Amino acid sequence: MTDRALIAIVKGGLGNQLFIYAAARAMALRTGRQLYLDAVRGYLADDYGRSFRLNRFPIEAELMPEQWRVASTLRHPRAKLVRALNKYLPEAWRFYVAERGDTRPGALWNHGRNVKRVTLMGYWQDEAYFLDYAELLRRELGPPMPDAPEVRARGERFAGTESVFLHVRRCRYSPLLDAGYYQKAVDLACAELNKPVFMIFGDDIEWVVNNIDFRGAGYERQDYDESDELADLWLMTRCRHAIIANSSFSWWAAWLGGAAGSGRHVWAPGQSGLALKCAKSWEAVDAQPE
Numbered sequence: 001m002t003d004r005a006l007i008a009i010v011k012g013g014l015g016n017q018l019f020i021y022a023a024a025r026a027m028a029l030r031t032g033r034q035l036y037l038d039a040v041r042g043y044l045a046d047d048y049g050r051s052f053r054l055n056r057f058p059i060e061a062e063l064m065p066e067q068w069r070v071a072s073t074l075r076h077p078r079a080k081l082v083r084a085l086n087k088y089l090p091e092a093w094r095f096y097v098a099e100r101g102d103t104r105p106g107a108l109w110n111h112g113r114n115v116k117r118v119t120l121m122g123y124w125q126d127e128a129y130f131l132d133y134a135e136l137l138r139r140e141l142g143p144p145m146p147d148a149p150e151v152r153a154r155g156e157r158f159a160g161t162e163s164v165f166l167h168v169r170r171c172r173y174s175p176l177l178d179a180g181y182y183q184k185a186v187d188l189a190c191a192e193l194n195k196p197v198f199m200i201f202g203d204d205i206e207w208v209v210n211n212i213d214f215r216g217a218g219y220e221r222q223d224y225d226e227s228d229e230l231a232d233l234w235l236m237t238r239c240r241h242a243i244i245a246n247s248s249f250s251w252w253a254a255w256l257g258g259a260a261g262s263g264r265h266v267w268a269p270g271q272s273g274l275a276l277k278c279a280k281s282w283e284a285v286d287a288q289p290e
Contacts, residue, residue, distance in 0.1 A: 003116040003117060004032070004033050004034065004116055004117075005033055005034050005035075005036055005116065005117045005118075006024060006027060006028045006031070006033040006034070006035050006036070006117075006118050006119075006120065007036045007037070007038055007064050007068070007117060007118070007119040007120070008020050008021065008023075008024035008035065008036070008037055008038065008061075008119075008120045009038045009041060009042055009074070009119065009120065009121045010037050010038060010039050010042050010052055010054065011041075011042025011043065011046070011074075012042070012050065012123065012248075013048070013050050013248070013249065014053050014229055014230075014233070014249060014252075015247060015248025015249035015250075015251060015252050016123050016125075016248050017052070017053060017054050018054075018141055018248070018252045019123050019124050019125050019248060019252075020120075020122075020123060020124060021037070021054055021059060021061070021141065022124075022127075022129065022130040022133075022137050022141065023108070023120070023122075023124035023129035023130055024037075024061075024120050024124075025059075025060065025061070025130065025133065025136075025137065025140070026129060026130035026132065026133045026137075027108060027109055027120070027129075029133060030109050031109060031113075033118070034062070035060065035061040035062070036061060036062050036063065036064040036065070036068075037054065037061050037062070037063055037064060038063075038064045038069075038119075039052040039054070039055075039063055039064075041069075041071075041072075041073055041074050042074065044073050044074075045073070045075075048172075053229075053230070056143075056144055056230060057140065057141055057142070057143070057144070058139075058140055058142075059140050059141070060140060068117065070082060074121075082095075082096050083096060083098055083121075086098070091107075091110050091111050091112075091113075092110065092111075092112070092113040092114045093112070093114050093115060094111045094112050094115075094118070095112055095115045095117060095118055095119065096118075096119045096121065097111045097112065097118060097119065097120050097121065097122075098121045098122060099120075099121065099122020099123065099124060101275075103122070105126060105128035105129045106128075108129065123248075123275065125248060125251075125274075125275050125276045125277060126277040127255070127277070127279050127280065128277075131280070134259070138255075138256055138258075141252070141256060142237070142256060143230050143233040143234040143237060143256065144230060144234070145234060146228075146230075146231045146234055146235075148231075151231055151234075151235065154235060155234060155235050155238035156238070158199060158235065158238040158239045158240075159238045159239075159240070161197055161240070162193050162194060162195055162196045162197060162240060162241070163196070163197050163198075163199055163238075163239040163240050163241065164189050164193070164196050164197070164198050164199065164239060164240070164241040164242065164243060164265075165198075165199045165200075165201055165235075165236045165239040165241075165242050165243070165250075165253065165254075166182065166185075166186070166198050166199065166200050166201070166202075166208065166212075166219075166243040167201045167202050167236065167242075167243070167244055167245045167247060167249070167250035167253065168182075168200075168201075168202035168203065168204055168205070168207065168208055168245050169202060169203060169245045169246070169247045169249075169250075170202070170203060170204040170207055171203040171204060173203075173247075175246070175273035175274075175289035175290055176289065176290040177245060177246055177269055177273075177287050177288075177289055177290075178287065178288045178289070178290055179211040179212060180286075180287075180288060181269055181285055181286065181287035181288070182208065182211075182212050182243065183212055183213065184285050184286060185243040185267040185285050186198070186212055186213070186214060186215070186217075186243065187215065188265075188267060188283070188285070189217075189241065189243065189265065189267065190214075190215045190217055192265060193241065193265070195217070195218075196217050196218075196241070197217065197218040197219065197220065198214060198217060198218070198219040198220070198243075199219075199220050199222055199235075199236075199239055200219060200220065200221050200222055201222045201232055201235075201236060201250070202245065205221045205222070209221070222235065229249070232253075233249070233252070233253055233256075236250065236253035236254075236257070237253055237256045237257040238257070239257065240257075240264060241264060241265045241266065241267075242254035242257060242265075242266045242267070243266075243267045244266065244267070244268050244269075245269075246269050246272035246273055246274055246276060246287070246289060247276075248276060251268075251276060251279075254266045254268070254279075254282070255279060259281060260279070260281040260282055260283075261281055265283060266279070266281070266282040266283065267282070267283050267285050268282045268283070268284060268285065269284070269285060269287035269289070270284035270285060270286055270287055271286070271287050271288070271289060272287070272289065273289030
C-alpha cells in the first residue's frame with residue numbers, strides 16, 4: 001500500500017464505471033500514483049439497483065482501504081464539507097476533485113500535486129481524459145468472454161461479417177433519441193458498406209423494427225438480458241461497425257471494438273442531450289434528443 005494514491009469513487013451503470021476507471025487510470029499513470037477504487041459509497045442508495053462490475057475486468061487497481069474513508073456516504077455532512085472546502089483550495093492542494101461543467105481534461109492532472117491522496121468524483125465522459133492510453137485501456141477493459149458456447153459462436157459470426165450493432169435506450173431513459181437519428185445512421189451504413197447486417201441491441205427492439213427502414217439490408221434482433229449486460233457488451237464489441245445510442249454503455253461497446261478508421265465506422269449522435277462526448281474519430285450524425 002502506498003500513501004501516494006489516487007482514489008476514484010465508482011458509481012452508476014457499467015458504462016459510467018468504465019469512464020470513471022479510464023480517466024482515473026490515465027491520471028494515475030500520468031502522476032505516478034497508485035490507483036484505488038471506492039466501490040462502496042456510490043451504491044449505497046442507487047435507485048436502479050446497480051452494482052460494482054469492474055471486478056469482472058483485468059483492471060490495475062486496488063479497493064480503497066476502509067481506514068481512508070472520511071464519510072460513510074456521499075451525502076454525509078462530512079463528505080459535503082470536504083467537497084465545499086476543496087472549492088476554495090489552490091489546484092495543487094485539492095485532495096477532492098469533483099467534476100464540474102467547465103472541467104478541462106488537460107487541467108485535471110494538475111489537481112492535488114502537493115498532497116498524498118487525491119479523490120476523484122465524477123463521470124469524465126470524454127475520451128480526451130484517457131486517449132493517450134487507449135491501447136492499454138482497450139486491453140484492461142476488454143469485456144470477459146461469455147461462458148455459453150452459443151454466445152461465443154454468435155460473436156465469432158459477427159466478427160466475420162459486415163455487422164453493424166445498433167443500440168437503443170428507451171426504457172426509464174431521458175432524453176430519447178428520435179427515429180430520424182437512427183434512420184440517418186442506417187442510411188449512411190447502407191451507402192458506405194457492402195451488404196451490412198444490423199444487430200439490434202437494447203431495451204426496446206420492437207421500436208427499432210417498427211420505426212427504422214433498413215433499406216432491404218438484413219437485421220437481427222438480439223435478446224435483451226438485463227441480468228447479463230457483460231455478454232451484450234462482448235457481443236457488441238465483436239461487431240465490425242456501430243451505431244450507438246446516447247448511452248455510455250454503447251459508447252464503450254463501440255470504443256472497445258477498436259479505433260474507427262481503416263474501414264471501421266462508428267456513427268454517433270452529434271447532439272446526445274447529455275454530457276457524453278462523441279469520440280474524435282467517429283462520424284457525428286444529426287440528432288434531436290426528445
